[in-house]
Amino acid sequence: MSNTVLYAIWGGLYALCAGLGFITEPKNSTQILMTVFSLALFVPPFVLNYRAAKKKDRRTLQMVKSLALAWLVMTCVLIIGNFLTAVASERLGNVMYALLTIASSPMVCSGNWALAIFCWACVLFDARAKEKKK
Numbered sequence: 001m002s003n004t005v006l007y008a009i010w011g012g013l014y015a016l017c018a019g020l021g022f023i024t025e026p027k028n029s030t031q032i033l034m035t036v037f038s039l040a041l042f043v044p045p046f047v048l049n050y051r052a053a054k055k056k057d058r059r060t061l062q063m064v065k066s067l068a069l070a071w072l073v074m075t076c077v078l079i080i081g082n083f084l085t086a087v088a089s090e091r092l093g094n095v096m097y098a099l100l101t102i103a104s105s106p107m108v109c110s111g112n113w114a115l116a117i118f119c120w121a122c123v124l125f126d127a128r129a130k131e132k133k134k
Contacts, residue, residue: 003048004061010044017041018105031111038110042119046126053130061131064105068124075104075117 020034045064052060057098085096101108105115 002053006044008050010041010048013037013044013059014040014105017109018102021105021108023100026111027086035110035112035115037104039114039119041106044121045123049123049127049130052127053133058131065124065127065131068120068127071104071120072117072124075107075120078103 017034017038020037022036023030026034032065048060048064051057052064078096082093082096082100085092104116104117107113110116
């Protein structure tokens with residue numbers, strides 16, 4: 001399986017999680033499935049990190065590291081923005097939450113925000129550690 005296919009799978013899972021994040025009050029079985037998809041989203045970047053370290057492909061490690069860092073920063077900004085719009089209009093709050101749902105899809109989809117943030121941090125530090133070894 002090529003890196004292009006892994007990136008496509010990663011993007012597809014991200015889009016799926018973004019769509020599933022808009023389901024309000026999912027049932028138990030649906031919530032479990034959503035959490036599984038959210039966790040599956042992190043398999044391709046770990047595979048990319050592993051293969052890049054094996055092939056000494058610094059470019060792929062930097063790409064995965066940059067994507068993980070960008071996601072963490074963007075999520076932090078959007079969470080702060082959501083809190084700041086708590087006193088604003090309901091419409092602005094809905095727009096901010098929709099942005100958070102799309103941009104931070106595995107976090108909202110899984111229903112466990114700390115789990116997704118932890119997984120992104122693991123992807124970031126895995127790529128960073130493998131990059132330093134090379």
